[in-house]
Amino acid sequence: MRIVLSVKNLTRSYGNLIAVKGVSFDVAEGEIFALIGPNGAGKSTALKIIATVLKPTSGVVFVAGMNVVKEADKVRESISYLPEEAGAYRRLRGREYLWLMAGLITDLKQRQDEFVERAIKIADLGVRINDKISTYSKGMTRKILLGRALMSEPKLAILDEPTSGLDVINALEVRDVIRSSAKGGMAVLLSSHNMLEIEYLSDRVAIIDQGKIFEIGTPGGLKKKYRAGNLEEVFRKVVEEEK
Numbered sequence: 001m002r003i004v005l006s007v008k009n010l011t012r013s014y015g016n017l018i019a020v021k022g023v024s025f026d027v028a029e030g031e032i033f034a035l036i037g038p039n040g041a042g043k044s045t046a047l048k049i050i051a052t053v054l055k056p057t058s059g060v061v062f063v064a065g066m067n068v069v070k071e072a073d074k075v076r077e078s079i080s081y082l083p084e085e086a087g088a089y090r091r092l093r094g095r096e097y098l099w100l101m102a103g104l105i106t107d108l109k110q111r112q113d114e115f116v117e118r119a120i121k122i123a124d125l126g127v128r129i130n131d132k133i134s135t136y137s138k139g140m141t142r143k144i145l146l147g148r149a150l151m152s153e154p155k156l157a158i159l160d161e162p163t164s165g166l167d168v169i170n171a172l173e174v175r176d177v178i179r180s181s182a183k184g185g186m187a188v189l190l191s192s193h194n195m196l197e198i199e200y201l202s203d204r205v206a207i208i209d210q211g212k213i214f215e216i217g218t219p220g221g222l223k224k225k226y227r228a229g230n231l232e233e234v235f236r237k238v239v240e241e242e243k
Contacts, residue, residue, distance in 0.1 A: 001028035004156050004187035005050065010059035012045050019045045021211040022059070027156070027187045032178065034190040034202040036231065042211040043191040044084065044160055050189065051081035051158050064155050080154040084161040084191075086145050090134040094125060094144050097133060101148045119147030122177050139170030146174055150181055157181065160191045175201050195231040205231065207238050214238045 005027040012020040020042045027033040035043045048054040050061055052072040061068040063075045088097050095116070102115040120129055123144045125136075133141060142163070150157060162178065163171040178201065182188050192198050198205055199219045207215040207222075215222060215238050219231055228234045 001030060003027070004029050004064055005033075005189060006060075006062045007046075007050065008060050010046060010049060010061060011057045012042075012049060012054065013057045019211050020049070020056075023208070023211075023213050024059075025206050025213065025216060027189055029155075029187055030182055030185045031204065032182045032188045032190065032202045034192060034198040034205045035208050036192060036195050036198050036205050036235065037208040038193055041193075041208045043193075043208060046208075047081070047158050047160050047189065047191050048083075050156075051079060052076055053081070078155040079158060080149040080152065080156075081158045082145060082149040082160060082162060084164055088133045088141055088145060088148075091132065093132050094123070094129040094136070095120070097144065098123075098148060098151070102151065105152050115151040118153070119144070119151035121147075122150055123147035124173065139166045142166055143170065143174065146177060150177070150186075153181075153184070153186060156187045156189065158189050161193070162190065163192075163194070163197065171197070195235060199231045207235055209235075209239055 003026050008024050010020055010023040011018065023046055035046060037043055045054065049056050050068060052068050052075055055069055064078050066075050068075050092100065098116045098119045102112040105115060106112060123129065125140055125144065128140065146162065163174050166174065178188055190198065190202065202219060204216060204218055205222065206213045222231065222234045226234045226237045228237060
């Protein structure tokens with residue numbers, strides 16, 4: 001499979017604090033790749049660099065062969081980024097919000113139509129798509145944000161804690177959308193501290209702690225290697241070995 005994302009020796013410092021320490025990994029077309037670890041492990045910082053929000057202290061990142069620092073504008077045309085704490089314009093109706101977002105992506109009316117219809121299908125809010133976002137539950141808001149993130153079918157979708165705070169039903173629906181998008185060829189990079197969810201969702205995972213990646217593999221392969229019942233047990237064993 002073609003490599004969509006290539007991360008090599010990525011480092012990011014904040015003064016004396018090194019948040020990301022020489023991280024390297026690749027994500028292929030149609031693959032769901034997850035960074036898993038506790039809060040403060042460096043997951044969100046790495047995602048922000050890949051999404052061109054932050055610049056690395058050192059190392060290189062390429063998306064579809066483009067350097068995220070030197071070709072940031074072009075990279076943004078090929079990616080979509082959904083932060084953990086993303087919000088929507090609460091005074092707008094759901095459909096209005098999606099039209100606004102589509103207009104920021106393209107000036108072509110036909111493409112805007114396609115993007116909005118795709119986002120409406122992903123959000124799956126029924127008639128509530130015409131209501132103000134201020135009336136939405138957290139789950140509904142998260143689903144319309146996911147629709148916004150995936151409406152343009154980016155080459156790489158960067159999703160930070162995509163099901164954070166959602167109930168079981170909404171979380172399952174979001175996971176199904178992510179899996180369906182990957183089957184269509186989209187590369188997906190996830191970040192989560194919910195290792196059981198990631199075990200269900202991801203093709204490969206990277207275990208990250210204190211800014212460093214300690215292991216990369218399939219969920220099944222890592223469980224077998226560490227003789228563990230789930231990824232939480234894998235994580236504990238990996239961290240204990242490093243200590």
